[in-house]
Amino acid sequence: MKGNTVFKRSYNQCLRQLAGHPIGAALPSESEFSQLLDVSRTTVRAVLASLAKAGIASGGVGGRVLQRHPLATDYFPDMQTLSAGAAVERRFMEWILQGDFRAGQLLNAAELARQFGTSTTTIREHLAQFQHFGLLERRPNSAWLYKGVTPDFAAEIYDVREMFELRATRNFIELANDSPPWRELDVIEAEHRALLANIDTEYQSFPQLDERLHRLIHETSGNRFIIDFYDIVSTFFHYTYRWNRSDEKQRNTIALLEHLDYIEALRSRDQRAIDARCRKHLRTARATLARSIAFGPFRVPSSPVGVSS
Numbered sequence: 001m002k003g004n005t006v007f008k009r010s011y012n013q014c015l016r017q018l019a020g021h022p023i024g025a026a027l028p029s030e031s032e033f034s035q036l037l038d039v040s041r042t043t044v045r046a047v048l049a050s051l052a053k054a055g056i057a058s059g060g061v062g063g064r065v066l067q068r069h070p071l072a073t074d075y076f077p078d079m080q081t082l083s084a085g086a087a088v089e090r091r092f093m094e095w096i097l098q099g100d101f102r103a104g105q106l107l108n109a110a111e112l113a114r115q116f117g118t119s120t121t122t123i124r125e126h127l128a129q130f131q132h133f134g135l136l137e138r139r140p141n142s143a144w145l146y147k148g149v150t151p152d153f154a155a156e157i158y159d160v161r162e163m164f165e166l167r168a169t170r171n172f173i174e175l176a177n178d179s180p181p182w183r184e185l186d187v188i189e190a191e192h193r194a195l196l197a198n199i200d201t202e203y204q205s206f207p208q209l210d211e212r213l214h215r216l217i218h219e220t221s222g223n224r225f226i227i228d229f230y231d232i233v234s235t236f237f238h239y240t241y242r243w244n245r246s247d248e249k250q251r252n253t254i255a256l257l258e259h260l261d262y263i264e265a266l267r268s269r270d271q272r273a274i275d276a277r278c279r280k281h282l283r284t285a286r287a288t289l290a291r292s293i294a295f296g297p298f299r300v301p302s303s304p305v306g307v308s309s
Helices: 002-018 030-037 041-053 084-097 109-116 120-133 151-172 180-197 199-219 224-241 248-268 271-295
Strands: 057-060 063-066 106-108 136-139 143-146
Touching: 002 030, 002 041, 002 180, 030 041, 041 057, 041 063, 084 109, 106 109, 109 120, 120 136, 151 199, 151 224, 151 271, 180 199, 180 248, 199 224, 199 248, 248 271
Parallel strands: none
Antiparallel strands: 057 063, 106 143, 136 143
């Protein structure tokens, strides 16, 4: 299982690297891929074999070359690329944000461990982390009170997101023009324009594109706290948005246009312009979040509803 996770994570990472290469470009050697992906050559060979099978890369006179750019359907789902601990964390967050669980309900660590197929120790570690974020409160007898995603909680997580993303843009614009993140940004921008041209029928595919753009920016920070925090932010924002789909096409169209303005500012390397476009886009995201929260399950009952142990 672990090896399979490493392979899938490396495969996705490789696709992101290749997204910015021109068609017909030579691929790095096995040794170079091994260093780039920080995995063994055995894993690299498995990745390259899968690229060939998918028609993304093939052998040529001078070695392997890029045959086509990766599509969204070529990537493994995020859940399949996470470590066991990270997968539990993501599944727990998704479960909480699905809207079926109410603020004021009690959680039992042993029952959650059975539900998610993991150990009680692992569950308790992640519950403690969400306690730190203010989503949970420790109660006697191994119980945890779910406090709900309140407007105050959303405002706090938004403030940290803005601070981290603005910091990450400073690292991004210091990268060389031919670096992989800039090449990937080219591909992401092209996909934005393609989606905008077909927004009437394809608007529901925007969240994946949104995830790729913001994650690309955060990951260039090289700061593990910023990168790890974005996992929480991404899951939180995208699942919360699902609580209100009444204006989904309209808000996704606005976000696409703001993304293109944001990308244009990044290309200018003008930090004042970048800050202005970033803040404008995140203000829109904050307003969308507030509207979604108004539809969410936040009415706290007069007495907690227990979850059987």
